[in-house]
Amino acid sequence: MGDNARYVFRASRDAHKSITRLFDFVHPTAISLWNLRWQVQGYLKNVSDADARTLEARFASGSGIGAGSLKRATVETTWDEQLENFASFILTNTIAIFEDYFSAICDVSSLTNAQKRQVEKQLQFPSGANNGGFSAALTTLGTSSLVSGAVTWDKRTTRRIDETNVEPLLVCYRYFKELRNSLAHNGGRAGQRQLDAQSEFAQTISGGKIGSVKAPDYNPFNAVDEEIRPEYRGVIGFSEVILHLIATYDSVLSKTPIVENELRAALVPDKLTWPTSQIGKTRRFNKVFDRNKFPKFTPTPELVAFLKTEGLIPLSVTI
Structure with missing residues (x-):
């Protein structure tokens, strides 16, 4: 993924770097837990009566972290359940990074505070949304030809710029955003908004892709109140969708007056x-x-x- 991608906007660079560093933490942590599970399970096969204190002394000594739930985490909880927990963690943080990205972008603009709040929201929705979405935001921002024809992104970025498919990419984002909302605010169960977002998301997938990016895997749910189970590989794929959106927005927003303020500041x-x-x-x-x-x-x-x-x-x- 790499965190040294070059963008016009500092906010784009920061968001890309944050997502890269998120995975630099999560992937090794997941691998470490996988290995710890085998170690604890192997130890308990030979010392079946080991209590929490014994396990803590054997596996957590010197870490400064109590390990009272070590047996529950490595024996009583399945690996699939833990992958879902990792998926929720990735999803929550990726959404937060992307939301902060829009806030940082709008802060650079010369819009009024009310317009900034409006555009920040609109940029997170496809154009058919009630708030006007993507196209309404661009209308408010206006146009600038300052760097038109002057910017050449490198291959790592151009392979992700997909202005033609920004709308379906945003539909994908809305599905995962609603998924995050359910996990955070609805006890991890689906509501009607999640069902509607899932239906729209499924319709954007063509040949296993959304535009130029592979469509993220997901565990479909079929009814209100059904438990949501985030898919680990799916949220990794979703993060790639976000990187496509960041690159695409870097290109799109370089054609608005925001770019002028960005260059003045940078x-x-x-x-x-x-x-x-x-x-x-x-x-x-x-x-x-x-x-x-x-x-x-x-x-x-x-x-x-x-x-x-x-x-x-x-x-x-x-x-």
Whole structure:
């Protein structure tokens, strides 16, 4: 997955990095629990009368963590149940990261506070939603040609940019968001909203995909009050959907005035004397955009004029 993907917006970089680090924690933790289960179960086969204190001394000594529930966790709870718990943890955190992403994006805009709250919500819904969804948000944001034709994302990002399918990707997001809501607020049982979201999600899947990304696996439920069982591989697939949405939104939002505020905030003024050769000026221009953060920018006339106006490069520069 890698957390060094380059995006126009800092919020995109931060969200991608947070999702990567989430899995850097969860996957090794799940593997460790799998191995601990075998160790404890093997130990109990030979020392069947071992109590909680004995198990804690054998497996948790020095950790600073009490292990009174060690037997319940490694023997009495099935591996499938624990994978569902991991899935819930991943789902909850992935949704939180994505929600924070929209908040950070809107904070960069010049919208009023009321408009920011509205757009933050709309960007999380497909266009057919009651609040107007994606298309209504773009109408509020407006358009900007500042970096049009000037940005070249690398292959790791372009393979995830899927503007054509942003709507079905958002339908997928709404299903998993409703799944999270049920787990957090409805005792882990399905409500009518979850059933409706599941139906819409199923209809977006074509040939096992949603746009260019593999459709996440999921355990379907059929009735209100049925217990929801999140699927471990499914929420991993959902996280890939979120990475597609982040890359897609980075592209979409770079065509709105938010990009202008982003560059004003992110770039450091270069007031030194520039080289006179074309090659030297091109190299100097490239240094304006930190390649550890940004995709490649081309010095289009509009972008160069903006950088001059904002005092980010000398007025005398011609590229």
